[in-house]
Amino acid sequence: MNFDFSEEQKALQSEVQRFLADRSDLSVARAVLDDASMSHAEAVWREMLELGWAGIAIPEQYGGVGLGYLELCVMAQELGRSLAPVPFSSTVYQFCEAVLRGGSEEQRGAVLAAVAAGETIGTLAFAEGVGFPAPGRIKLRCEQGRLHGEKWPVADAMIADAAVVLAINESNEPCLCLVDLAQDGVQRRALDSIDPTRNQGALVFEGAEAQLLGKAGDSAWAVFRAVLDAAAVLFAFEQVGGAEACLQSAIDFANERNAFGRPIASFQAIKHKLADVYVGNQLALSNAYYGAWALASGADELPLAAAVARVSATEAYENAAAENVQVHGGMGFTWEADCHLFLRRSRSLAVLIGDPGMWKKQITAEFERKVA
Amino acid sequence: MDFEDTPEEAEFRAEVKAWLAEQAAEYDLSNHGELSVDQQLALGRAFQARKADRGYAKVTWPRELGGMGGTPMQAVIYDQEEEKYDFPTVFFGISVGMPIPVMRRFATEEQQQRYLVPALRGEEIWCQLFSEPAAGSDLGGIRLRALRDGDDWVLNGQKIWTSWAHISDYGVIITRTDPSVPKHRGMTYFFVDMKAPGVEVRPIQQAAGGGEFCEVFFTDVRVPDSARLGEINGGWQVAIATLMEERFAVTEASGGGASLEDTVRFLRREFDDGESGLDDPIVRDKIAQWYVAESGINNFHARQLTGLSQGQLPGPEAALSKLVIARKLQAQSAYIMDTCGPAGAIYPDHPISRASDYRMAWLEAAGYRIAGGTDEILRNTIAERVLGLPGDVRVDKNIPFEQLG
Ligand SMILES: Cc1cc2nc3c(=O)[nH]c(=O)nc-3n(C[C@H](O)[C@H](O)[C@H](O)COP(=O)(O)OP(=O)(O)OC[C@H]3O[C@@H](n4cnc5c(N)ncnc54)[C@H](O)[C@@H]3O)c2cc1C
Numbered sequence: 171m172n173f174d175f176s177e178e179q180k181a182l183q184s185e186v187q188r189f190l191a192d193r194s195d196l197s198v199a200r201a202v203l204d205d206a207s208m209s210h211a212e213a214v215w216r217e218m219l220e221l222g223w224a225g226i227a228i229p230e231q232y233g234g235v236g237l238g239y240l241e242l243c244v245m246a247q248e249l250g251r252s253l254a255p256v257p258f259s260s261t262v263y264q265f266c267e268a269v270l271r272g273g274s275e276e277q278r279g280a281v282l283a284a285v286a287a288g289e290t291i292g293t294l295a296f297a298e299g300v301g302f303p304a305p306g307r308i309k310l311r312c313e314q315g316r317l318h319g320e321k322w323p324v325a326d327a328m329i330a331d332a333a334v335v336l337a338i339n340e341s342n343e344p345c346l347c348l349v350d351l352a353q354d355g356v357q358r359r360a361l362d363s364i365d366p367t368r369n370q371g372a373l374v375f376e377g378a379e380a381q382l383l384g385k386a387g388d389s390a391w392a393v394f395r396a397v398l399d400a401a402a403v404l405f406a407f408e409q410v411g412g413a414e415a416c417l418q419s420a421i422d423f424a425n426e427r428n429a430f431g432r433p434i435a436s437f438q439a440i441k442h443k444l445a446d447v448y449v450g451n452q453l454a455l456s457n458a459y460y461g462a463w464a465l466a467s468g469a470d471e472l473p474l475a476a477a478v479a480r481v482s483a484t485e486a487y488e489n490a491a492a493e494n495v496q497v498h499g500g501m502g503f504t505w506e507a508d509c510h511l512f513l514r515r516s517r518s519l520a521v522l523i524g525d526p527g528m529w530k531k532q533i534t535a536e537f538e539r540k541v542a
Numbered sequence: 543m544d545f546e547d548t549p550e551e552a553e554f555r556a557e558v559k560a561w562l563a564e565q566a567a568e569y570d571l572s573n574h575g576e577l578s579v580d581q582q583l584a585l586g587r588a589f590q591a592r593k594a595d596r597g598y599a600k601v602t603w604p605r606e607l608g609g610m611g612g613t614p615m616q617a618v619i620y621d622q623e624e625e626k627y628d629f630p631t632v633f634f635g636i637s638v639g640m641p642i643p644v645m646r647r648f649a650t651e652e653q654q655q656r657y658l659v660p661a662l663r664g665e666e667i668w669c670q671l672f673s674e675p676a677a678g679s680d681l682g683g684i685r686l687r688a689l690r691d692g693d694d695w696v697l698n699g700q701k702i703w704t705s706w707a708h709i710s711d712y713g714v715i716i717t718r719t720d721p722s723v724p725k726h727r728g729m730t731y732f733f734v735d736m737k738a739p740g741v742e743v744r745p746i747q748q749a750a751g752g753g754e755f756c757e758v759f760f761t762d763v764r765v766p767d768s769a770r771l772g773e774i775n776g777g778w779q780v781a782i783a784t785l786m787e788e789r790f791a792v793t794e795a796s797g798g799g800a801s802l803e804d805t806v807r808f809l810r811r812e813f814d815d816g817e818s819g820l821d822d823p824i825v826r827d828k829i830a831q832w833y834v835a836e837s838g839i840n841n842f843h844a845r846q847l848t849g850l851s852q853g854q855l856p857g858p859e860a861a862l863s864k865l866v867i868a869r870k871l872q873a874q875s876a877y878i879m880d881t882c883g884p885a886g887a888i889y890p891d892h893p894i895s896r897a898s899d900y901r902m903a904w905l906e907a908a909g910y911r912i913a914g915g916t917d918e919i920l921r922n923t924i925a926e927r928v929l930g931l932p933g934d935v936r937v938d939k940n941i942p943f944e945q946l947g
Binding site for chain 1: 543544545546547548551615802803806807810820826827829830831833834835837838839841842844845847848850851859862865866918920921922924925926928929930931932933934935
């Protein structure tokens with residue numbers, strides 16, 4: 171049995187953790203929260219690019235570092251722990267995944283090399299307002315290589331250079347389109363969200379030029395779902411990292427705060443609450459490992475493992491973030507304390523790539539198929 | 543990162559699988575009709591002896607003691623494979639799991655010669671006499687007195703909830719030897735002959751109907767000082783060592799209830815109008831929830847086994863398994879009953895296996911949340927020993943036992 175990350179992967183994780191503790195502690199997320207004109211922590215992002223992080227999992231033939239998903243997983247856990255306000259997830263888990271899984275050799279060559287070189291922030295644009303897209307419910311059209319319609323919300327819409335956009339073609343088939351966002355036919359509109367530490371916006375396409383990524387039809391939808399599965403695993407690690415940070419914050423506060431003549435950490439209601447948070451976090455981490463294994467090994471059960479990782483991590487993070495506020499008492503409900511940063515992030519990640527209910531449906535459908 | 547055995551582990555697993563497959567025809571309960579408890583016990587003893595011959599009765603122990611000199615990982619592999627069958631091993635779980643390893647650690651060479659092998663072979667069964675009417679979670683509160691009389695000790699008092707006491711030949715016991723000191727300091731640990739004069743065992747019927755635990759009365763029972771394990775008044779250390787023994791018992795994520803696969807098969811049943819029970823979105827949501835919990839436990843175990851495979855023994859975090867599994871078993875079993883409507887509370891007209899029937903599992907789960915550490919005590923363990931939070935306020939600390947209310 172070797173259900174663990176390797177020594178090298180753990181060393182990478184420590185390195186990333188040290189970097190983030192040094193360059194992107196919570197004051198960085200807070201700065202983005204407090205300053206509406208800041209879309210992300212540009213200086214931190216630039217340093218990450220210089221360290222080659224954007225291309226860490228991009229194959230060497232496309233100019234990347236050529237490490238794998240497991241390395242991305244440990245990085246994701248640290249990014250989640252630090253709340254680093256950077257466009258890493260949209261660029262790496264979503265945009266690059268879509269190009270890798272759906273693009274032609276030529277498209278991969280061009281696009282991934284630009285990401286690896288730190289020249290492109292990318293994103294995946296799939297939502298069209300309230301609800302989650304399904305093949306018959308997409309309105310944005312791609313006609314003769316031009317896009318018409320609107321996508322919102324889109325993560326990092328205001329700062330992305332390129333996007334993979336889910337659309338329908340002339341025959342009403344779903345398709346994925348690669349779009350350069352720096353063109354006249356693209357308008358952007360910033361959106362306020364519950365989690366201002368991550369950028370959100372709307373993308374409005376009025377005849378913007380686009381390239382088809384792969385074929386239209388069922389295969390495009392399958393690529394989109396596969397991208398979501400991969401992203402679900404990576405986001406699960408971010409969520410677990412955030413949940414672990416919440417637990418640590420609650421433990422630290424509970425040990426310091428006194429009430430009724432003793433530390434609140436000695437009250438069983440608090441101890442048992444934190445024990446339950448720990449249990450949720452451990453189950454989520456263990457399920458995230460399962461997702462990591464499926465993703466890295468290309469296992470057929472990725473849709474099941476990814477959904478399990480996602481649901482488990484979403485529940486753990488939301489519970490940990492809410493209980494962290496609770497343990498902090500009135501202080502936990504202030505703007506000044508950091509608790510709400512995690513609370514906000516836990517909820518925004520819970521809906522970003524589909525709500526827990528949607529992923530639970532996927533679990534049952536996949537599991538049912540496995541049971542003869 | 544993978545779930546694969548190392549080549550050595552795989553080789554051992556293959557050996558175990560082959561051996562177990564050979565035993566199934568004779569010893570697997572599902573290959574027998576309905577057997578009485580006595581018949582099951584006889585079959586279990588025979589199987590236990592075969593295990594010991596093979597070295598599987600205690601994989602990590604040396605060969606001359608009925609083991610095979612294997613690693614902790616090999617012990618887990620054996621358990622994992624054995625669990626796939628329905629062998630009558632339930633009578634020996636505690637015996638071989640806790641009292642016997644403690645005998646090996648604390649008994650004299652001579653005593654070990656006498657007792658270890660017969661226990662591993664299932665010829666003799668051992669029970670664990672810890673809990674008392676006034677001391678369960680708070681084990682330090684035991685009162686059963688042991689008074690020194692020459693070379694002997696004389697025991698008077700009562701134990702309760704002692705699993706399998708009625709079929710046991712020996713037991714390990716903690717007693718109160720000095721009530722004038724604070725509670726954890728005045729206890730002494732012995733092993734006792736359950737057939738000795740003055741020992742009276744009365745089975746207690748459990749809420750789920752079974753009768754596996756007992757109350758045990760001690761009236762002037764003489765125990766030689768040579769049967770003492772550990773120091774006089776040093777019994778607490780031996781008790782802790784006993785409880786630490788099986789920290790990593792392999793437990794199925796199903797908690798011994800119906801597997802999630804079987805649950806899905808059951809819920810998939812068709813109604814007269816052609817709809818399947820699985821069409822209900824609420825049912826589907828529950829299945830997802832249980833799958834997440836079950837997968838979480840299985841993957842948590844896989845992480846722990848990875849540590850074990852590399853020579854690290856699991857820490858107190860292992861407590862989370864039972865906490866999750868027992869509650870899930872209770873909820874899942876209840877929900878299956880829900881989906882049956884009023885009939886959910888009715889037993890079928892054919893005999894049912896206690897373990898896998900959801901009605902029985904639902905009843906048994908209530909006890910599973912208590913036995914071997916209650917949910918609340920397990921949360922305390924996690925909070926204090928894993929998260930480092932302060933211990934509970936102890937109003938009885940440093941007060942002589944005899945002065946406690
Ligand atoms: C099926 C079964 C088999 C058993 N087999 C054996 C056996 O072989 N040998 C043996 O010695 N014992 C055995 N036991 C006994 C078992 O170990 C005890 O029942 C258990 O430790 C609880 O003790 P108690 O029954 O005295 O309940 P109590 O300790 O009185 O607990 C009652 C309630 O109070 C709660 N509580 C107690 N202390 C605390 C605390 N500090 N913080 C929060 N809540 C607390 C408990 O969680 C529980 O909910 C068995 C029990 C069962 C159900």
